[in-house]
Amino acid sequence: MNHLSSRFPVRTRILLSLAVLAAVLTPALWAQAVGGATPDHRFGRPHRWQWPPSPAYHVLNYKLRLRFHPRRGEVMGAETITLVPFHNHFRGFYLNSVGLAIDRVTLTAAGAARRAPTADAPAIAEPLRKLASPRRLDFSLAPRRLQIRLPRAYPAGSRLRLRIIYHGFPKTGLTFINPSRYYPHRPAEIWSQGESIFNRDWFPCWDYPNDKATSETITTVPAGQVVVSNGHLASVKKHAGEVTYDWVESVPHSSYLISIAVGPWAQFTQYLPEPDGKSLPVETFVPRYVSRARAMRSFGLTPDMIAWYQRETGVRYPYGKYAQTAVHNFTEGGMENISATTQTEWTLHSRRAGLDTSSQSLVAHELAHQWFGDLVTTRDWANIWLNEGFATFMDATYTQHHNGEDAYRWVIYQDQQQAQSEDLHQYLRPIVDYHYRYPEQVFDAATYLKGASVLDMLRNVLGDRLFWLSLHRYLETHRAGVAGVHDLMAAIRQASGENLDWFFHEWLYRGGMPHYAVQARWDAARKQEVVTVSQTQTRDSVQPLFRMPVELAFYGAGRQADQQRVTVRAVRRQSFAIPLAFQPQIVDFDPNDIIYKQLTFEKTPAELILQAIRDPAMMSRYWAVRQLAKMPPTPQITAGLATVLAHDNYWAVRAAAARGLKKSLANSPTRAVAQGALLRALASSPAQPRGTVRAAAAAALAPVAGQSEIFAALRRAFQHDPSYAVEGAAAAAMAAGDSSRAYPLIARALTQAHAVHQVRGLEIALGRCHNPQAAATLFKLTQPGTQMLERLIALYLLPSQAAMLGNQKAQIAQTIQSALNAHFPFLKEVGMQVAAGLHDTAVIPQLRSYARNLPTPNQRHAARAALRKLIGPSAGEKAHALRRIQRLQQHIERLRRHLQAWKKIA
Numbered sequence: 013m014n015h016l017s018s019r020f021p022v023r024t025r026i027l028l029s030l031a032v033l034a035a036v037l038t039p040a041l042w043a044q045a046v047g048g049a050t051p052d053h054r055f056g057r058p059h060r061w062q063w064p065p066s067p068a069y070h071v072l073n074y075k076l077r078l079r080f081h082p083r084r085g086e087v088m089g090a091e092t093i094t095l096v097p098f099h100n101h102f103r104g105f106y107l108n109s110v111g112l113a114i115d116r117v118t119l120t121a122a123g124a125a126r127r128a129p130t131a132d133a134p135a136i137a138e139p140l141r142k143l144a145s146p147r148r149l150d151f152s153l154a155p156r157r158l159q160i161r162l163p164r165a166y167p168a169g170s171r172l173r174l175r176i177i178y179h180g181f182p183k184t185g186l187t188f189i190n191p192s193r194y195y196p197h198r199p200a201e202i203w204s205q206g207e208s209i210f211n212r213d214w215f216p217c218w219d220y221p222n223d224k225a226t227s228e229t230i231t232t233v234p235a236g237q238v239v240v241s242n243g244h245l246a247s248v249k250k251h252a253g254e255v256t257y258d259w260v261e262s263v264p265h266s267s268y269l270i271s272i273a274v275g276p277w278a279q280f281t282q283y284l285p286e287p288d289g290k291s292l293p294v295e296t297f298v299p300r301y302v303s304r305a306r307a308m309r310s311f312g313l314t315p316d317m318i319a320w321y322q323r324e325t326g327v328r329y330p331y332g333k334y335a336q337t338a339v340h341n342f343t344e345g346g347m348e349n350i351s352a353t354t355q356t357e358w359t360l361h362s363r364r365a366g367l368d369t370s371s372q373s374l375v376a377h378e379l380a381h382q383w384f385g386d387l388v389t390t391r392d393w394a395n396i397w398l399n400e401g402f403a404t405f406m407d408a409t410y411t412q413h414h415n416g417e418d419a420y421r422w423v424i425y426q427d428q429q430q431a432q433s434e435d436l437h438q439y440l441r442p443i444v445d446y447h448y449r450y451p452e453q454v455f456d457a458a459t460y461l462k463g464a465s466v467l468d469m470l471r472n473v474l475g476d477r478l479f480w481l482s483l484h485r486y487l488e489t490h491r492a493g494v495a496g497v498h499d500l501m502a503a504i505r506q507a508s509g510e511n512l513d514w515f516f517h518e519w520l521y522r523g524g525m526p527h528y529a530v531q532a533r534w535d536a537a538r539k540q541e542v543v544t545v546s547q548t549q550t551r552d553s554v555q556p557l558f559r560m561p562v563e564l565a566f567y568g569a570g571r572q573a574d575q576q577r578v579t580v581r582a583v584r585r586q587s588f589a590i591p592l593a594f595q596p597q598i599v600d601f602d603p604n605d606i607i608y609k610q611l612t613f614e615k616t617p618a619e620l621i622l623q624a625i626r627d628p629a630m631m632s633r634y635w636a637v638r639q640l641a642k643m644p645p646t647p648q649i650t651a652g653l654a655t656v657l658a659h660d661n662y663w664a665v666r667a668a669a670a671r672g673l674k675k676s677l678a679n680s681p682t683r684a685v686a687q688g689a690l691l692r693a694l695a696s697s698p699a700q701p702r703g704t705v706r707a708a709a710a711a712a713l714a715p716v717a718g719q720s721e722i723f724a725a726l727r728r729a730f731q732h733d734p735s736y737a738v739e740g741a742a743a744a745a746m747a748a749g750d751s752s753r754a755y756p757l758i759a760r761a762l763t764q765a766h767a768v769h770q771v772r773g774l775e776i777a778l779g780r781c782h783n784p785q786a787a788a789t790l791f792k793l794t795q796p797g798t799q800m801l802e803r804l805i806a807l808y809l810l811p812s813q814a815a816m817l818g819n820q821k822a823q824i825a826q827t828i829q830s831a832l833n834a835h836f837p838f839l840k841e842v843g844m845q846v847a848a849g850l851h852d853t854a855v856i857p858q859l860r861s862y863a864r865n866l867p868t869p870n871q872r873h874a875a876r877a878a879l880r881k882l883i884g885p886s887a888g889e890k891a892h893a894l895r896r897i898q899r900l901q902q903h904i905e906r907l908r909r910h911l912q913a914w915k916k917i918a
Contacts, residue, residue: 013207013344013345013346013347013378013381013399013455014344014345014346014347014374054439055440055441055445055448056445056449057448058447060449061446061447062392062447062448063392064391064392064393065220065222067218067220067222067223068098068099068102068105069095069098069105070096070098070223070225071093071094071095071217071218071223071225071267072094072095072171072225072226073092073093073225073228074092074093074215074217074225074226074227074228074267075091075092075227075228075230076089076090076091076227076230076231076270077089077092077230077231077232078230078231078232078272080188082200083190085182085188086179087180087181087182087186087214088178089176089177089178089214090175090176090177091175091176091178091215091216092173092174092176093107093173093176093217094140094171094173095172096170096171096172097167097168097169097170097172098168099168100167100168101165101167102165102166102167103162103164103165103166104159104160104161104162105159105160105162106154106157106158106159106160107157107158107160107176107212107216107217107218108157108158108209108212108217108218108219108220109153109157109178109212109216109217110156110212111180111181111182111183111213112158112178112179112213112214112215113179114153114158114176114177114178114216115177115179116148117148117151117158117174117175117177118174118175119143119147119149119172119173119174120142120143120146120173120175121140121141121142121143121171121172122166122170122171122172123139123140123141123171123172124167124170125167125168125169125170125171140173146175147163149163156212158176158216160174176216180213182214183867184205184210184213184867184868185204185205185206185210185211185213186202186203186204186205186213186214187204187205187341187343188201188202189201189339189340194797195796198340199275199276199299199300199340200275200276201273201274201339201340202272202273202274202275203272203273203274203275203337203339203342203354204270204271204272204349204354205271205343205347205354206267206268206270206347206349207268207347208393208451208452208455209268209451210268210868211267211270213867215270217267217270218267219267219268220266220392221266221268221393221494222266222391222392222494223266223267224265224266224389224493224494225267226260226261226262226263226264226265227260227261227265227270228246228258228259228260229242229258229259229270229272230257230258230259231256231257231259231274232254232255233254233256234254234255235250235253235254235255236276237255237275237276238257238274238276238277238279239257239259239273239274240259240272240274240277240295240337240352241259241261241270241271241273241352242259242261242265242269242270242271242349242351242352243259243260243262243263243331243332243333243350244259244332244333245257245258245259246258246260259352261331263330263350263351263387263492264492265389265492266389269348269349269350269386269389270350271347271349271350271352271354273337273339273352273354275299275337275339276299277297277298277299277300277337278298278299278300278302278307279295279297280296280308281293281294281295281296282294282296282315284315284318284329292315292329292332292333292334293333293334294314294315294334294335295333295334295335295336296308296311296314296336296337296338297335297336298338298360299338299340299357302338305363306360306361306362309360309361309362309363309366309371310338310355310359310361310371310375311336311371311375313375313376313414314334314336314375314379317375317376317410318334318379320409320410320413320414321379321380321382321383321406321410324409324480325383325480327383327484327488327491329382330382330383330386330387330491330492331350331351332351333351334352334353334379334382336354336375336378337352337353337354338355338356338357338359338360339355339357341800341836342354342355342356342357342358343836343838344356345359345377346359346374346375346377346378348378348382348385348386348403351382351386353378353379355374355375355378358768358801359374361767362767364734364735364736364767364770365736365769367701367702367734367735367736367737368702368703368735368736368737368769369736369769376407376410376411377403377406380402380403380410381403384398384399384402384403384406384487385399385400385402387487387491387492388486388487388490388491388492388493388494388495389494390494390496391494391496392446393448393451393454394444394445394454395444395495395496395497396454397443397444397459397460397463397520398500400459400460400463401460401463401464401466401467402463404461404463405463405464405467405468408420408423408424408464418630418662421604421630421631422631424465424468424605424606425634427460427461427464427465428461428465428605428608430457431458431461431462431465431608432525432608432610433457434456434457434462435458435462435523435524435525440524440555441554442458442521442522443458443462443463443466443519443523449869450869452868452869453870466519469519469560469606469608470512472561472606473512473515473561474504474508474510474512478507478508478510481507482500482504483503484507485503485504485507486499486500486503497516501513501516514559518559518560524554524555525555525558525608525610526547526549526557526558526609527549527609527610527612528545528546528548528580528601528609528610528611528612528613529545529546529548529613530545530546530611530613531614532601532613534595536595538589539591539592539593540589540590540592541566541589541590542589542590543590543599543601544586544587544588545580545585545587545601546585546586547580547582547583547585548612549610556582557582557583558582559579559581559582560580561577562578562579562580562601562602562607563575563576563602563603563604564577564578564590564599564600564601565598565599565600565603565629566590566592566594566596567596567597567600567626567627567628568595569595569597570594572593573628574594574596576588576590578590597619598619598622598623598626598627600623600627600629600632601613603627603631603632604631604632605631605632611635615636615639617648617652618648620636620640621636621648621649621652623636624640624653624656624665624669625652625655625656630662630664630665633656633660633662633665634662634664634668637656637665637668637672638668638672640653640672641653641668641671641672641675645675645676645678645679645682646681649682650676650682650685651685653669653672653673653686653689654669654685654686654688654689656669657669657673657689657693657709658689658692658693663700663702663704663705664704667705667707667708668708670690670705670708670711670712671708671711671712673686673689673712674686674711674712674714674715677712677713677716683716687713687716687722690712690713691713691722691725693708694709694710694713694725694726694729694738694742695725695728695729697729697738702735703733703734703735703736703737706729706737706741707737707738707741707742708741710729710738710741710744711741711744711745713725713726713745714745714748714749716749717746717748717749717750718749718750722749723746723753726742726745726749727746730742730743736769736770736772737773739761739773739774740770740774740777741773743757743761743773743774743776743777744773744777744780746758746777747777747780747781747782751783751786752783754781755778755785755786758777758778759778759785761774762775762789768799771799771802771805772802775790775793775802775805775809776805776809778790778809779809779812779813783816784816784817784818786813786816787813787816787817788817790806790813791810791813791817791820791823791827794806794807794810794827794831795827795830796830800836800839804838804839804842807827807831807839807842807843810827810849811849814850824850825852825854828846830843831843831846832844832855832858837868840871841871841874844859844862844874844875844877844878845874845878848879848881848882849881851882852882853882853883855882856879859875859878859879859882862875863875863879
């Protein structure tokens with residue numbers, strides 16, 4: 013799953029809509045969006061273990077016959093479930109079910125056992141014999157369960173078929189999108205979202221990933237609607253103004269992967285040739301107003317991605333088709349439902365937006381799940397990184413294949429940085445962690461981004477050949493099954509002969525990262541470079557000292573080069589004496605930034621400038637530029653950054669140099685050089701189709717944007733640059749420099765804007781004008797009827813604009829209430845955050861109700877977070893904090909007594 017979920021305002025999560033949301037929210041706006049959540053540096057409940065439940069039976073097949081009443085938001089189902097008990101005397105069992113009215117449960121067929129099932133082998137049973145007359149069964153409803161009583165005890169291995177007639181109004185799991193007063197042209201859609209435990213809200217099932225079954229969905233909808241579901245399309249039958257789609261998935265899968273998407277889609281199909289001469293259909297379903305060109309801009313690379321994943325894993329795509337459906341108001345970036353991914357419509361973008369925005373990562377991530385997550389599925393939520401970390405890593409490998417090595421290293425670096433932000437500012441936890449409060453808690457940066465970074469390190473430790481052999485063994489051994497980390501470890505041992513228990517202990521079962529402090533000096537007498545490495549991180553029960561292989565690189569004045577691989581042991585301090593035939597001018601520690609780490613490596617400005625310009629490793633050049641940017645500007649540093657900005661061959665390094673020149677604008681000896689370099693970069697449109705570097709240059713010029721020459725250059729970029737990113741950055745810089753001149757330009761452009769990526773930048777620029785006119789324009793965009801992402805952005809900016817809205821307190825309160833009452837969870841949680849940011853105490857009773865009654869734990873958590881901002885921690889939270897303080901005091905007292913005892917012995 014690629015998260016575009018409502019969880020992110022509560023704490024800085026992965027929200028792996030980074031393919032989508034990061035394209036919509038700038039880093040500054042992102043920080044504003046998540047600001048206010050107070051991290052407690054504590055993950056979940058440390059003293060509670062969330063062990064997976066043990067099923068008493070194995071489901072062989074779910075067969076769902078479905079109808080809907082969209083206006084009422086009602087599902088009407090007839091479910092046939094075939095199962096086999098594990099134990100003798102099987103007399104009753106439960107299915108997970110939430111909020112569904114069960115009309116009838118009947119036993120329709122049974123088959124005697126020939127062999128009982130085991131963990132490794134399914135049961136062999138007699139063929140099912142249809143009962144002469146279905147036997148009605150007693151049942152009862154308990155919280156989150158449908159309890160069913162059988163007419164007699166059945167032995168292990170029996171095969172039973174039951175039919176459940178039900179209906180209900182799902183509060184989550186199944187979403188009905190209908191036209192409304194404010195959105196009259198929105199197409200009618202129905203879509204499901206099962207992960208983690210939400211499919212139980214629209215059909216009874218064993219709703220945990222540790223059991224797998226085949227499935228069939230037979231869905232009847234009005235003529236003109238299209239149904240997309242899992243597996244192959246067995247039939248489409250039209251009758252009396254209705255149409256029935258029958259989809260059959262024959263590869264066993266966990267229940268959360270069962271899905272439907274209903275809507276008036278347009279379908280575009282590509283084909284991937286296969287070795288047997290057949291072709292795999294790769295289907296795209298999008299709203300009918302979306303052209304094929306626009307759909308292919310987002311999804312056109314999918315066949316190439318499938319071919320790449322097949323080649324790297326050695327495992328053929330396992331299903332009969334692959335479909336992607338773009339739905340409205342999806343609560344995730346995408347969801348990897350088996351053979352039928354659901355995507356957000358927000359990933360569809362125009363050709364101009366495509367200069368800076370790509371769906372490649374989102375599409376590659378969800379596709380990778382078809383192997384990692386669907387074919388082989390996590391055994392429990394604590395091991396969810398086997399799904400999400402792998403999918404995030406695999407989408408990075410497609411970037412490597414499609415965009416090159418530097419692009420791959422940049423993606424991994426971004427993963428590292430975002431995960432480290434969670435480590436340092438939110439909480440520190442192992443990737444495999446059974447202490448979560450609810451499953452969504454482990455869908456975070458540690459799972460996705462640190463997980464991908466760990467796999468990149470594992471690839472480096474094993475080498476490419478053994479790494480991919482190991483993944484092939486893992487996938488084939490557990491095909492159509494479930495797995496845990498120990499299964500991956502076993503596959504690595506079997507495929508490579510390597511015992512990497514130490515690696516998994518450090519990176520999966522412990523948390524944190526090494527904080528390396530590195531020093532290097534040349535020993536001329538011995539002709540060797542002495543590199544000393546210290547690990548300065550706090551060592552505790554979560555974070556250890558780390559053992560890791562590290563690359564060292566050395567470059568001399570005469571273009572000499574040498575590389576050495578050393579093992580940094582799990583000790584506080586270690587030195588390496590590296591014999592060299594030359595005195596190095598550049599010394600690199602982990603030049604490609606493979607290790608998930610914090611690094612301190614003191615160097616002079618001259619050394620850093622040389623490294624920033626000459627180092628062959630892109631990540632080393634980027635690191636040097638970042639260090640230079642932290643230093644007080646000097647003519648030497650400014651000239652070095654200007655050289656990098658003009659000549660480096662990777663855009664991220666040039667953009668970092670542009671940002672680094674910002675400080676030089678405030679310094680007379682360096683201003684002219686910095687300003688000239690930034691203006692030249694801003695004007696480089698024809699040479700650089702991607703706008704990132706120009707956008708960075710525009711943003712860096714903000715402090716001097718009031719100057720006529722600078723304002724004119726920014727205005728040219730704003731009006732003529734093809735990149736929306738540059739337009740937005742130039743607008744924000746103009747607003748910072750001269751808001752009175754900038755506002756009319758921005759407001760006029762906003763009235764002509766159509767793409768959300770364009771509106772995003774213009775809205776943020778309006779927020780920086782800091783005048784009543786701009787605030788009023790933004791406030792209009794917070795109202796119902798505004799396109800959803802544009803409305804979300806305007807709402808995020810509302811707290812910073814409220815003071816300039818004069819006497820509109822009643823209208824602001826009404827706007828907040830409109831968001832709080834929205835059906836779209838994302839909008840509801842934005843309303844909570846805005847209410848807290850504006851200290852709107854009138855909503856406290858509503859937030860208290862939400863904290864108890866909203867349908868998902870993450871939404872309830874968001875309500876509690878907003879309440880904490882408004883009224884402080886609850887009595888329960890205060891009591892918990894007091895207990896923690898008391899435990900710490902007791903621990904300190906024990907340590908004091910131990911110390912006194914040691915003193916006596918000494």
